[in-house]
Amino acid sequence: MPVSVLLVDDQPLVRAGFRMILETAPHLSVVGEASDGREALRRVRELLPDVVLMDLRMPGVDGVRATADILAWAAPLGHKVRVLALTTFDLDEYAIGALRAGATGFLLKDAPPSELIGAVEVVADGSAVIAPAVLRRLLDRFSPLLPDVESEPETDGADPLTSREHEVLRLVARGWSNAEIAAHLFLGETTVKSHVGNILTKLGLRDRVQAVVHAYESGLVRPGHDLPSDH
Missing domain, CATH: 1.10.10.10 (Winged helix-like DNA-binding domain superfamily/Winged helix DNA-binding domain)
Structure with missing residues (x-):
């Protein structure tokens, strides 16, 4: 079965771009889209995707809150939903918040198409993925602890x-x-x-x-x- 993906971003053109990239991989299937965190939770309940590609900075219910809500809802289920967080910033409070909320991976929006596809595959397989630039800054921030x-x-x-x-x-x-x-x-x-x-x-x-x-x-x-x- 192909890996099912839900796209969450408040910009339609961004969602369209991600859809075009992901659908070049025959083993990935974009099953739906959402424009904010509230709609994302509703769509997850309807579609039960394997991976949610989650923009963090959205008006209304942002990606951090949506990640926490989705994972809290999915926790009692036998179906495991994994969240791959996306942002234009390499490390900020949104990124840290998403990781604390339970996101399985973190990627920059300007990642090459092959890296995006690979990250979705890794996350769907149950492993974690963090963009190297983000990982370097996480170490710089948290290594004193x-x-x-x-x-x-x-x-x-x-x-x-x-x-x-x-x-x-x-x-x-x-x-x-x-x-x-x-x-x-x-x-x-x-x-x-x-x-x-x-x-x-x-x-x-x-x-x-x-x-x-x-x-x-x-x-x-x-x-x-x-x-x-x-x-």
């Missing part, structure tokens, strides 16, 4: 990661994309993707967001020491 481990990461003698995988994980924790990591380490992007997959499998992690948290909690990356830098 994480424990500052002064010593080297502890290992019990059975560290499952190779030295190369440690390098890749450190860069993932900085919010770098696969392409950026590949360029920095002089590797192919497919090779980096393979390393990231191995890291998640070996550590029993679900997605890149969990990998970032693991890197900080384990001391592999220390708050204030390994924050994003220009590259």
